[in-house]
Amino acid sequence: MELNLHANATTTPKTRAYIQRSKKSVAQLAAELGVSETTIYRWRGRTTVGDRSHRPNNLTTSLSAVEERAVCELRTSLQLPLDDIVEVMQRCINAKLSRSAIHRCLQRNGISRLAKPDKPKPGIFETASIGFIHIDVKYLPALQRRTSYAFVAIDRATRYVFVEIHSRRDGATATGFLKRFLADFPHEVHTILTDNGAEFTDRFAVDKKNKPVGKPSGDHPFDQLCKQRGIQHRLTKPYHPQTNGLVERFNRRIAEAIGREQKRGSARRTFIDHADRDAFIAKFVHDYNRTRLKCLGYLAPMQALANHTGPNTKAGTHNHKCQLLRMLERRAPSTRSATAYESLLPCATAH
Known part of the structure; x- marks a missing residue:
């Protein structure tokens, strides 16, 4: 777990939990841990072991309520960046407003960053029949x-x-x-x-x-x-x-x-x-056409070509099987015969 401790912290969460559990006196704990008695009193009075924010409860601001609403409106309605908001506010409302004051205003209202536009969804190919x-x-x-x-x-x-x-x-x-x-x-x-x-x-x-x-x-x-x-x-x-x-x-x-x-x-x-x-x-393409692909339900392109069941096909007919076997025989290396590729045609039969 990553600890986010104050730069000048003299205790750790483990030490703070020990202080809260201990029955020893404040002086004894301060001497044992090498910290001041003020530190012991502070952590004995708390129920958590994490650092609190050092931000003041009441923030002073140079913006009036009307100016703050104008800044928020420019950001939320017009989606203006910080420098454009500063230019508008100084020209039209209050020339003494500083860039840092307007930036703190945006931070207080949780709008210091513009929302990123949604990325367009990637398109997909329409389903098409073979051919x-x-x-x-x-x-x-x-x-x-x-x-x-x-x-x-x-x-x-x-x-x-x-x-x-x-x-x-x-x-x-x-x-x-x-x-x-x-x-x-x-x-x-x-x-x-x-x-x-x-x-x-x-x-x-x-x-x-x-x-x-x-x-x-x-x-x-x-x-x-x-x-x-x-x-x-x-x-x-x-x-x-x-x-x-x-x-x-x-x-x-x-x-x-x-x-x-x-x-x-x-x-x-x-x-x-x-x-x-x-x-x-040529060998790369030959091997690719005989490689099982996930997009085809783990069929090879040659298998899908031979047994495609969609429209505009003649899969399953005797003449079509013979034609595909002859096509494989033409493309097979000279050291092999078409029968070496018959495993790619589950529906093919001897003729």
């Missing part, structure tokens, strides 16, 4: 004086991740990435959410004529592919990356894995060349 895809581009550290970009797509419902690494981040590259993702993803995609990067949209392009201000023209190759496939392409609010936070969080996972965002006590990873780094990221 709501978040897509973003992750800048990778330069290697051999060349910059690379990781195109990342993640399904909101199953957390399944698809990643490709490219040396360019233009519309053609993003469109090609989307085509390969749609061919890889075993379910129908109905919505794609991206930021306002030029590789995804021409929303803020300044070199297009007859384009609505602040709106995409629909001529961007990424938008055209979405239209052809019947996919709704949503854009995040400018300067609000948290709207696409699901894929932003996975981008941070990549940065932590390759050592770009170092933690205390961890070493930065080094790669021989681009192929070495790309193989490391």
